[in-house]
Amino acid sequence: MEKIVQLEDAASHEEKLFKILEVYMSLYPVRNGYLFRFSPLGYLGEGIILLNSTGIVYINEIRDNVRTLPFIHSSIVERRAKYCTGIELLKQTSGKYILTSNVNSLAVVPISYGSVVIGYICTTEFSKTAVIDEQTLSSLTDYGRLVGKYMEQSDDSKESQNLSKRELEVMRKISWGESMKEMAAAMDISELTVKQYVKSAIKKLGAYNRSHAVGILLRKGIIS
Known part of the structure; x- marks a missing residue:
């Protein structure tokens, strides 16, 4: 909660989006974060920004029906964070955009307010000592809900x-x-x-x- 409060310091909507990923990366053993907005109209996922060790990359060119990405879709439908690795990742996820040959793990964190998902975060790089267990996934789910609640309350x-x-x-x-x-x-x-x-x-x-x-x-x- 102390970290979430940092979002209030954002001077603009764009800075708020950056801080969502900045706080995310400071709390969890992750090395990157792709932020997407989600519209239930057509199950459309649209890229906003990627944050990694080199800085910010705009990913507005990414637009996809998440129903073609089973792993991401299931995370959104269930409104809970999920983690997948190895062979299971290859079965569950399309490599159309963010998955390259050196990516072998993926975490998805839905950003939700109540029963509505308004966005999601994807991570493909983790700290060497990262342990993504049920406790971590539960915390990631809570983070997505807190961010969604904050974004909704701060909307005009x-x-x-x-x-x-x-x-x-x-x-x-x-x-x-x-x-x-x-x-x-x-x-x-x-x-x-x-x-x-x-x-x-x-x-x-x-x-x-x-x-x-x-x-x-x-x-x-x-x-x-």
Whole structure:
């Protein structure tokens, strides 16, 4: 808890994300951390940053349906940290992005608030003396929950409540999987106007994109 409080010193949202990994690496026997955001809309995992001994690397190019990554998917569904190594790792995880020939272990820490997972941390490098046992995994699970709770409480919920009726309607339709064309026809407006509503809603929510915006609204119970 003393370490989590350090997140309050962050001057910006970006610095807060960095501190999540910085605190994580100071608490546990890990040598790197990949931070992902997660949207339940389409089970989309999106890379944010990687922190290791050399510094920060932006990994925004990583976008994947986590259902194609069984080990990560199971950690998210069960909302608990998991660790996998050796042959079992090869069976459970795709090598599409973060796994290279010298990686033989993987830990996944879901970041959750209540029953909703909003992100996750992956680690592929561990200290030589690291022992990832049940006690450590339990602590990692707690860390993800504390971070999720802090992030939710520090969000400016007033922003989401200030969406106009049209903006909220558009975001709800996006969560239902409707296309721009379908929304425009149903609302009797142009596709350009729909795009403007989406853009303004994303800005008000402080989101990165429409999937992130929908995830925020789902998490807060504003849409369902």
